Amino acid sequence: MDITQYKDVYVFAEQRGGVVQKVAFELLGKARELADALNEKVVAVLLGKDIENKAQNLIQAGADKVLVVDNDALKNYMTEPYTQALSQIINERKPDILLLGATTIGRDLGPRVSARVTTGLTADCTKLEIGENGEFLMTRPAFGGNLMATILCKDHRPQMATVRPGVMQRLEDTSARKGEVEKVEVSFNMEKINRVKLLESVVKPKTTKDITEAPVLVSAGRGVHKEYYGHLRELADELNGEVSASRATVDAGNMDHDLQVGQTGKTVRPQLYVACGISGAIQHLAGMEESEYIIAINKDKFAPIFGVADIGIVGEVEKIVPLLTEKIRNLKK
Amino acid sequence: MNIIVCIKQVPDTTEVKINPQTGTLMRDGVPCIMNPDDKGGLEFALQLKDKYNAHVTVITMGLPQAEAILREALAMGVDRAILLTDRKLGGADTLATSNSLAGALRTLDYDLIITGRQAIDGDTAQVGPQIAEHLDIPQVSYLEHLDFDGKKTLTIRKQTEEGYQVLQMDTPCLVTVLASAVKPRYMHMRGIVAAYKKEIEVWGADKINVPEEKIGKAGSPTSVAKAFPKSIKPAGSLFEGSAEEAVNLIVSKLKEQHII
Numbered sequence: 001m002d003i004t005q006y007k008d009v010y011v012f013a014e015q016r017g018g019v020v021q022k023v024a025f026e027l028l029g030k031a032r033e034l035a036d037a038l039n040e041k042v043v044a045v046l047l048g049k050d051i052e053n054k055a056q057n058l059i060q061a062g063a064d065k066v067l068v069v070d071n072d073a074l075k076n077y078m079t080e081p082y083t084q085a086l087s088q089i090i091n092e093r094k095p096d097i098l099l100l101g102a103t104t105i106g107r108d109l110g111p112r113v114s115a116r117v118t119t120g121l122t123a124d125c126t127k128l129e130i131g132e133n134g135e136f137l138m139t140r141p142a143f144g145g146n147l148m149a150t151i152l153c154k155d156h157r158p159q160m161a162t163v164r165p166g167v168m169q170r171l172e173d174t175s176a177r178k179g180e181v182e183k184v185e186v187s188f189n190m191e192k193i194n195r196v197k198l199l200e201s202v203v204k205p206k207t208t209k210d211i212t213e214a215p216v217l218v219s220a221g222r223g224v225h226k227e228y229y230g231h232l233r234e235l236a237d238e239l240n241g242e243v244s245a246s247r248a249t250v251d252a253g254n255m256d257h258d259l260q261v262g263q264t265g266k267t268v269r270p271q272l273y274v275a276c277g278i279s280g281a282i283q284h285l286a287g288m289e290e291s292e293y294i295i296a297i298n299k300d301k302f303a304p305i306f307g308v309a310d311i312g313i314v315g316e317v318e319k320i321v322p323l324l325t326e327k328i329r330n331l332k333k
Numbered sequence: 334m335n336i337i338v339c340i341k342q343v344p345d346t347t348e349v350k351i352n353p354q355t356g357t358l359m360r361d362g363v364p365c366i367m368n369p370d371d372k373g374g375l376e377f378a379l380q381l382k383d384k385y386n387a388h389v390t391v392i393t394m395g396l397p398q399a400e401a402i403l404r405e406a407l408a409m410g411v412d413r414a415i416l417l418t419d420r421k422l423g424g425a426d427t428l429a430t431s432n433s434l435a436g437a438l439r440t441l442d443y444d445l446i447i448t449g450r451q452a453i454d455g456d457t458a459q460v461g462p463q464i465a466e467h468l469d470i471p472q473v474s475y476l477e478h479l480d481f482d483g484k485k486t487l488t489i490r491k492q493t494e495e496g497y498q499v500l501q502m503d504t505p506c507l508v509t510v511l512a513s514a515v516k517p518r519y520m521h522m523r524g525i526v527a528a529y530k531k532e533i534e535v536w537g538a539d540k541i542n543v544p545e546e547k548i549g550k551a552g553s554p555t556s557v558a559k560a561f562p563k564s565i566k567p568a569g570s571l572f573e574g575s576a577e578e579a580v581n582l583i584v585s586k587l588k589e590q591h592i593i
Contacts, residue, residue: 016495079462079472104493108474111427111459115466120428120554123457142560144346144453149560156554195471196502199488204496216592239592263456272592281347282563293590294569295583301571310569311586319576320583327580328593 006157009035010095012086013044013058013066014105016077020046020054022212023101023165028062030128030168031099035064037130040096043067047085049075052181059179062171066181067093073188076201077105080193083112085186090117095158097136099128102162110162120153121160126167145263145286166212166267208258209242216241216272219261219288222248223277223298224317229254231321232276238328239272246278262287276317280305297321334387334481334504336378338447339434339464340371340406342399343454367402370449374510376517377479378447379410385483388412390441394422394433400533407528408520414531419538421549427455429552431463436541436548438468444504445487450475450511461509472507473500477514 009031013024024044031042044063046055048070055066067089073081086109090098100106102124114121126148127139135152136159142149153159211217216239218232229243236243245255247262261268263283273291278284280296280303288294289308296309297317306312313320344363367375381387390413391406393399403414415437422433438446446468448461458474465472477497478490485503492511520528538548546552572582587593 079474083466104475107458108462108472111431111457111462112466112472114459115428115431115463118428118554120426121457121459122555123455123459137558141563142455143344144349144456146346146349146563147560148563150558151555152558153555192471195506196473196500198498199501200499201493202496202498272587272590282349283347293586293592295586297579301573306571307568311582312569312571313579313583314571314573315576315579320579323576323580324583327584328587331584331593 001156003155003157006094006096008041008043008093008095009038009097010043010045010093010099010158011063012098012100012106012109013046013054014101014103015046015048015051015054016105018048018051018054020057021101021103021165023103023106023163024058025061025170026165026168027099027101027163028058029170030163031097032062032171034097034128034130034136038096038134041065043093043095045069045086045089047074047082052183055181059181060175060177062177064179066179067184068181069184069186071186071188073190073193076198077109078193078196078198079108079112080196081188082109083116084188084193086113087116088186089184090158098158098160100160100162102164106162110160114160117158119156119158119160120151121162122151122153123162125161125163128161128163141263141286145282164267166269208256211242211244211259211261212266212268214242214268215270216274217244217261217268217270217291218242218274218276219244219246219278220249220255220276221246221278222252223279224249226254228318228321231318231325235274235321235325235328238325241270241272244268246284247281275305275309276321278305279303280307334381334385334444335390335442336381336387336445336447337390337392337438337441337443338371338375338378338406338411339460340375340391340393340402341368341449341452342366342393342395342402343368343452346453365398365401367405368449368452369512370451370510372449372517373512373515374447374449374508375406375409375411376515377476377510378445379518381445381481382410385481390415392417392434392437394418394430394437403533404528405520407531407533408524409518410524413534415534415536417536417541421538421545424550424553425548426553426555427457427459427463428554429548429550431460431467432543432547432552433538433541434460435464435467436543437536438464440541446470446505446507448507448509450509458509461507465507468505468507470505470507471502472509473502474509476508476510479508
């Protein structure tokens with residue numbers, strides 16, 4: 001493999017039901033930074049059916065060019081047609097770097113593509129940067145989030161990485177950006193595609209708000225009894241925020257998985273994170289330590305959560321939270 | 334029906350602690366377990382054995398001590414256990430691992446290959462789909478429910494962010510399974526005794542017929558440049574006092590931060 005032939009930073013612009021996912025815009029923000037450091041271009045790859053009208057949004061979010069493959073076979077995400085389309089684009093265009101969201105789709109597509117084109121794939125990166133000698137440094141948590149590892153993909157291209165939603169940040173002011181849209185044809189092997197049939201796609205009605213969007217999160221851990229969740233809800237409402245939870249709370253069946261923060265839940269970075277009765281397992285910290293301001297309330301003064309908190313309160317959640325809500329409410333009057 | 338379940342021995346990462354003074358990992362005494370998603374996959378295989386008399390083989394690639402999880406699988410009821418272990422296979426990233434396992438699988442008869450969605454020590458979720466690609470068989474990942482028609486066709490419920498999908502495919506194929514989808518059975522006494530009588534087949538790299546440039550370190554496109562403890566941000570102040578004082582402190586900080 002002559003790696004000097006490979007250039008530009010590609011982003012798989014994941015769409016579901018015609019809606020480009022937030023993670024794609026976040027990746028474009030990071031791709032812009034990487035491409036500028038390498039003096040290369042940012043190319044977004046948009047696969048789907050009747051999705052060309054979404055290309056402009058990708059340019060505004062940082063892409064210099066958008067490759068659109070519009071085909072019936074790509075209407076819904078399926079492993080094989082998407083693998084064929086992305087692999088052909090890689091083989092023909094030779095990207096230097098390819099970023100995908102670490103979503104259910106990205107984590108299904110990424111490994112299949114990496115095996116088909118024979119290259120490395122680094123999962124769930126939390127930091128991507130260009131080193132002094134132009135090398136692509138991919139840093140990710142290892143050992144269940146207990147260690148960080150910086151990974152290189154020296155002799156294979158593209159250098160592929162996935163990033164979880166909420167980890168990177170989209171560009172801020174992008175209204176003036178210009179770029180090019182190119183429609184690309186892909187030849188599909190239908191026999192392979194037809195090996196898997198999609199019978200049904202079910203979207204469960206959302207019962208909860210998206211915690212990654214909330215500016216304030218009040219989060220419940222094992223140390224808060226279920227009957228006091230109402231107090232947390234009231235505080236969250238007073239701060240225009242949402243309620244979230246630790247893994248222990250979700251595993252106990254007391255809260256929905258959608259609300260879980262941490263390694264096996266969501267990565268959040270709100271303006272304010274109030275950790276109530278959360279001890280702070282490393283897996284939990286991995287999902288929230290980038291929050292701008294962290295308040296932790298816990299009875300155990302040795303709880304690891306205090307290690308990442310801006311202020312730690314040793315005390316009882318059941319007493320402090322209702323008092324706090326009341327005080328904030330009175331201030332607003 | 335022949336089912337092969339790929340399993341991995343992993344350190345129980347929920348038991349790992351960080352030394353707060355040095356920021357280093359305290360590995361000592363961390364128990365090793367069968368990876369939870371893999372155990373979920375094994376349970377699905379055993380249910381197909383119960384219902385359709387499927388023949389279930391487990392295979393693991395790892396150090397010799399990974400024999401422990403094969404014994405556990407035997408005690409749960411699998412028919413055959415293979416330990417793929419060789420220095421030549423060491424230092425493998427996901428691509429080299431999947432090439433090694435795919436090599437082993439090619440020498441076996443299979444209708445269905447089951448892997449866990451991901452292992453808790455790496456969380457990559459890559460090896461299952463990569464094996465399917467090497468073997469040129471279809472895959473469905475994130476399986477949470479499985480129906481088999483007793484002949485050739487699997488109907489699978491796959492978890493998605495929005496809900497789920499129902500997908501159908503024929504054998505031979507591969508699925509990756511979520512631990513939360515199923516409750517693995519316990520080892521039973523008879524099984525435990527029998528497990529120690531059964532033979533575990535130990536395979537070396539010579540057995541799998543994969544070129545050396547595709548396995549181990551040489552077959553790994555990625556390499557670790559460095560590993561380091563997570564930078565720990567300096568802890569803020571810790572307050573102990575009455576609830577009223579605590580609330581006053583929080584309110585003053587929230588004002589400072591322009592949150593209220």
